[in-house]
Amino acid sequence: MLAVAVDRLRPIVLPTAFGAGLLLLWQATVVVFDYPKVILPAPSDIALALHADLPVIWQQAIPTVRDTLAGFALATVLGVGLASLLSFSRLLRDALYPLIVVIQLVPKIAWTPLFIVWVGIGWQSRLTVATFIAFFPIFIAMMAGLEATDRSLVRLCRGLTATPGRTFWLVRLPASMPYLFSGLKIAITLAVIGVIVAEFISSSEGLGFLILKSAALLRTDLILAAIAVLCVIGLASYGLVHAGELAVRRWQGG
């Protein structure tokens, strides 16, 4: 009985304990060697900064989260939409798909300054970068999912005199869900990266802006506090996608 409980808690307890141990070691190192706080603040300093500057961090977290989720949502619509469109037309697919794969090979972060030139330094550029960077994994996963649909199911639909549209909606779309969610999981983490980078380059708000400003002020503790909050945001948004996947999987069953 106890052994079962221990076994079940193991995946939670073990990494938590190890993480706590690392934090303690960090704290001890800073105290024993008396590192200057500007170079390496102790975890306790970071906690204090988090507590003291929470209103500022919170205020800056809102635009970051907003732009991330908006970019992710837009990328999902565009990625799924374009992949679906290409699945209907052999001609479009053959013309566009190789191009998109080539563009995807370029490090997408490199385009960021260009977007700022094009759409300005406001939230629009952050949204554009997040959408752009999150689009590719979603599009490519969706293409793979649609192409991997069991051919015998498609043949069944043809035999039942279904239109391509009905076949898409009732068979190919549901069948590609596992692929789509693997793409969405990559995309959501990339969307956060896109927003932070865009905030680094040109912004007057957001956690990326806060990190950059804190660096200029040598507020190392505040940088790490902001990063801690980014961790939570990343985890929460990944969890959101995972919850969506579980919901779809439960609905699909079997």
Added chain:
Amino acid sequence: MSTTAAAIRATPLAPAASAPADYVAVDRVRKVYGAGTRQQVEAVATSTFTIKAGEFVALLGPSGCGKSTLLMMIAGLDTPSGGSIAVAGRPLAAPRAQTGIMFQDPTLLPWKTALDNVLFPFQVASRPAIDGTRVRAMALLDRVGLEGFHHHKPGQLSGGMRQRVAICRALVYEPDLLLMDEPFSALDAITRDEMNLVLMKMWEEEQNRTALFVTHSIREAVYLADRVLVMSRRPGRIIEDIQIPFARPRGLEIGETVEFNRICGHLRSKIDHRAH
């Protein structure tokens, strides 16, 4: 639902004035893959045969002889390289709404329940709704022995049960022509006997249909069919066409009769004769 449509449904097979007694007419049909290339393969050699309305025909042949290709062409899922096919007096150009098809695999949608899979033909394509469609689907599932499994997903069913669901799906919209492509070949021998019984029962209860059943099992063909067509090895051509004399309803015990085994022996010699 208009009265005319209801009347047509009530007598699905009473041939419309123009429909000939030959429900399926395969006229000099052949199939060549990769025509004009060096890998050109003749899958089906020029074949001509007919299936009468209400007849259950088995198309028997060794693996790879092109019998499935022939069935797919009658289903409208593959196009002949030459010749023509007519079903119910009309030349076939595309899959027909009133043809029921069973494939080698059950091809169920894994995310739908057994019942929803049976109802899938109505969901995926517009076809005349049959009054009480859902009730009919449930009754079909009960008749193939799936009481209590209506709301199970395919992953929770055995191979035989899945193929039973596929039978129901092929029958639910009351097709006038039922095409079956080795539907039980992936099942073990015992389950296969069971499935033959289920199919026979469904066939005998729901008359007024025409059926073509492709198989490589001689006994299965003789047990199920009114008439057996034998196809030679690739390129397949029809080399034998015999009537099976057993009365219906048929039980599995006819397989032990001398007559049954004599017919099987005759068919086997036909297939073997062309083997070399």
